[in-house]
Amino acid sequence: MQKLAGWFWALIARIARFLLERLFRLTGREMPEEFFQTFLQFVRFGIVGVTNTLVSYGVYVVSLLILRKLHCLPDVDYYAAQFMAFLLSVLWSFYWNNKVVFTLQSGEQRSWWKSLLKTYASYSFTGLFLNSLLLYVWVQVFHISEFLAPIINLLISVPLNFVINKFWAFRSDRTAEKGR
Numbered sequence: 380m381q382k383l384a385g386w387f388w389a390l391i392a393r394i395a396r397f398l399l400e401r402l403f404r405l406t407g408r409e410m411p412e413e414f415f416q417t418f419l420q421f422v423r424f425g426i427v428g429v430t431n432t433l434v435s436y437g438v439y440v441v442s443l444l445i446l447r448k449l450h451c452l453p454d455v456d457y458y459a460a461q462f463m464a465f466l467l468s469v470l471w472s473f474y475w476n477n478k479v480v481f482t483l484q485s486g487e488q489r490s491w492w493k494s495l496l497k498t499y500a501s502y503s504f505t506g507l508f509l510n511s512l513l514l515y516v517w518v519q520v521f522h523i524s525e526f527l528a529p530i531i532n533l534l535i536s537v538p539l540n541f542v543i544n545k546f547w548a549f550r551s552d553r554t555a556e557k558g559r
Contacts, residue, residue, distance in 0.1 A: 388479070391426075392419055420480055424541050427475045435468035465506070473498040481549030489551045497548035505536045505543070 396415060403410040442460035446452055452459050473495050483489065510532050517528035 384479075388423070391422060395419060395422060420545070421538075421541055423480045424476065424544070425537065427472060427480055428537060428540075430475065431468050431472045434471045435464045438467045439464035465502075469499055469502045470495075472502070476544060476549065481545060483551055487551035489549065494548050498544065501540060501543040501548050505540045509539070510536055 395418060399410050399415060399418060439460045442463040443457055446456040446459060476498070477491070477494065510529070513532045513535065514525075514528050517523040517531055518525055523531065
């Protein structure tokens with residue numbers, strides 16, 4: 380399985396390098412390696428995000444079905460299911476972001492539990508607070524469809540979540556020392 384994952388990431392990297400190099404050549408510039416590495420990290424973050432969405436929805440549906448089968452919390456079962464989905468999907472994201480997106484370099488270290496708490500905080504901010512605020516703005520102020528508004532939110536929340544995770548939640552202790 381690990382071999383397959385390595386092959387998959389290498390294929391993504393080759394395709395991304397090919398496309399980005401062509402794009403940079405069109406502008407008459409060379410692509411900086413640091414830009415490419417950050418772009419790959421963002422792509423990995425996006426792939427983890429897609430799997431996170433699937434996990435979240437799966438946990439939500441299974442939790443809701445179980446709660447309804449057991450006749451638990453009949454008036455608020457969907458809130459309880461959403462809460463379970465949030466807890467488990469953020470844990471899923473933390474695991475995979477830590478493993479394949481924000482990996483440590485030689486000599487770097489970070490506290491996994493601080494990163495986990497920061498991950499929950501960042502997802503709470505972007506996933507709950509910011510998305511709710513933006514939904515209100517898109518739907519009530521700009522009269523955008525309730526079905527289109529969450530998609531527009533992704534254009535803001537995904538890059539913001541990437542930056543928050545990269546520079547705060549998964550920041551290594553060595554990187555933190557340089558920033559002081």
